[in-house]
Amino acid sequence: MHRKPPASPNTNRLAVIGGGPGGYSAAFRAADLGFDVTLIEHYPMLGGVCLNVGCIPSKTLLHATAAIATALELKEQGITFESPKIEIKRLMEFKNDVITRLNSGLTKLAQQRRINVLQGTAHFHSENQLKLQDSEQIINFDKAIIACGSRNRLIAGTTNNPRIMYSSAALNITSVPKQLLIIGGGYIGIENAFIYQGLGSEVTIAEMESQLLNLCDADIAKPLIDRLTHICDAIHTQAQVTQLENNTKHISAEIKTPEGTEHKQFDAVLVAAGRLPNSDRLNLQAINLITDDNGYIMVDECMRTNLPTIYAVGDVTGSPMLAHKAAHQGKIAAEHISGKRVCFDPKAIPSVIYSNPELAWVGLTEHDARSADIDYRCALFPWQANGRALGTQQSHGLSKLIYHAQTKKLLGGAVCGANADELIAEVTLALEMDADLEDIAASIHPHPTYSETIAQTAELALGTITELYSGKQHKQ
Ligand code: FAD
Numbered sequence: 001m002h003r004k005p006p007a008s009p010n011t012n013r014l015a016v017i018g019g020g021p022g023g024y025s026a027a028f029r030a031a032d033l034g035f036d037v038t039l040i041e042h043y044p045m046l047g048g049v050c051l052n053v054g055c056i057p058s059k060t061l062l063h064a065t066a067a068i069a070t071a072l073e074l075k076e077q078g079i080t081f082e083s084p085k086i087e088i089k090r091l092m093e094f095k096n097d098v099i100t101r102l103n104s105g106l107t108k109l110a111q112q113r114r115i116n117v118l119q120g121t122a123h124f125h126s127e128n129q130l131k132l133q134d135s136e137q138i139i140n141f142d143k144a145i146i147a148c149g150s151r152n153r154l155i156a157g158t159t160n161n162p163r164i165m166y167s168s169a170a171l172n173i174t175s176v177p178k179q180l181l182i183i184g185g186g187y188i189g190i191e192n193a194f195i196y197q198g199l200g201s202e203v204t205i206a207e208m209e210s211q212l213l214n215l216c217d218a219d220i221a222k223p224l225i226d227r228l229t230h231i232c233d234a235i236h237t238q239a240q241v242t243q244l245e246n247n248t249k250h251i252s253a254e255i256k257t258p259e260g261t262e263h264k265q266f267d268a269v270l271v272a273a274g275r276l277p278n279s280d281r282l283n284l285q286a287i288n289l290i291t292d293d294n295g296y297i298m299v300d301e302c303m304r305t306n307l308p309t310i311y312a313v314g315d316v317t318g319s320p321m322l323a324h325k326a327a328h329q330g331k332i333a334a335e336h337i338s339g340k341r342v343c344f345d346p347k348a349i350p351s352v353i354y355s356n357p358e359l360a361w362v363g364l365t366e367h368d369a370r371s372a373d374i375d376y377r378c379a380l381f382p383w384q385a386n387g388r389a390l391g392t393q394q395s396h397g398l399s400k401l402i403y404h405a406q407t408k409k410l411l412g413g414a415v416c417g418a419n420a421d422e423l424i425a426e427v428t429l430a431l432e433m434d435a436d437l438e439d440i441a442a443s444i445h446p447h448p449t450y451s452e453t454i455a456q457t458a459e460l461a462l463g464t465i466t467e468l469y470s471g472k473q474h475k476q
Pocket of ligand 1: 018019022023041043048049054056058120121123148150168278313316321324325326
């Protein structure tokens, strides 16, 4: 392995707290840069929330339920299947096997880099020392990276109720509730709605905000909202669940909305009402490390905290709380500690909801552009005009680009439809490269693909599109 010697042999002890995407990326990069790395993780396996109870298990289950939905859609093409027989135990075994394989991969990668992985819960003893809880072990470090992540925000009185679950338990399915209430219509609530509805639950969503998916523009979110409205039993917005009470067979929920108060019986309730940083368990007050009022650790663009020896990355530094952001920050922190002139300054970080249809967006939304008083324009391309989408029953999809009215530089983009998770990577790259509409339109996209819709959206904006007739085509 190619190892670069650190600046001084006496300053290369790096401690990383947390073995999630932020922590293991930081630890691996730092080890490759020649640091003597100790990685401390509370749980026996690496991977953090993302691998063990977040991104990977949820996407594995969503793949299974999306396949059921696709099989049903084939009816329109004259192909029918029998109702699926769902073996929850086997499905969980498959999901757990995926996790275990990735856990082992991370352990091996840590071993190959000779990282000292310790299982335990660390807190600060001083600006250069960590202590492991329930042990006298002290870890001396020259630099530390905090990557302790976040946890579910709990609702008082719900933790010991077997009918109430949080996201981790929701992904460890033992039985499928007939009637499920999901509190919280963010991406975790929505993805679970697709998982449980796909497995046979009747799902109700209660969301406090006035509309679902208000982080992106209403036009692009419409195909997903339509689908959710179709598959869910009920969606309550501006809703507060004011009471949850177990009775012999059910859990009774009191749901208050501007229209009135409803009492409904459910078999189970999933609470997906946001996340909290794990900074409160690190004894930060002892070293005067600054957090904001909500406990998120304040960092600069190099991931430095207010203390010269301590950096922080990932969910514990605040939103967006996404694995790819955590991993990227982890590498930046390690490289900055090694003396490289780097900083965390992405033009944009993509967000994806792995629903059916998927919804992904990156950069500015129209709402952002309007609020920032930017002279913007946007183009929305309907997938009805895309041959691939018609052939795969995805014609409800949409692609959207937001661009500067004068310079035609890209400001943001969004996709709702199949493979939006993959398609948004092109828009992210275009933003990072400071591309304008011509750059996107001039890049030849393979045919027939959904990716053509990105180029066609740019052509629509430029007035050069041939797949649609808008009447605004340039004549020259
Ligand atoms: P974490 O992954 O939370 O890891 C922190 C680790 O630190 C944990 O393992 C914890 O045990 C450990 N730890 C905490 N305190 C201590 C301590 N004092 N000592 C030692 N160890 C400690 N993001 C995406 O980008 N895409 C997705 O599809 C996606 N899906 C998700 C689905 C769900 C259901 C959930 C809950 C989250 C999802 N996320 C997704 C978010 C993603 O999981 C997080 O953004 C990501 O895990 C953050 O990484 P992190 O390294 O900051 O923290």
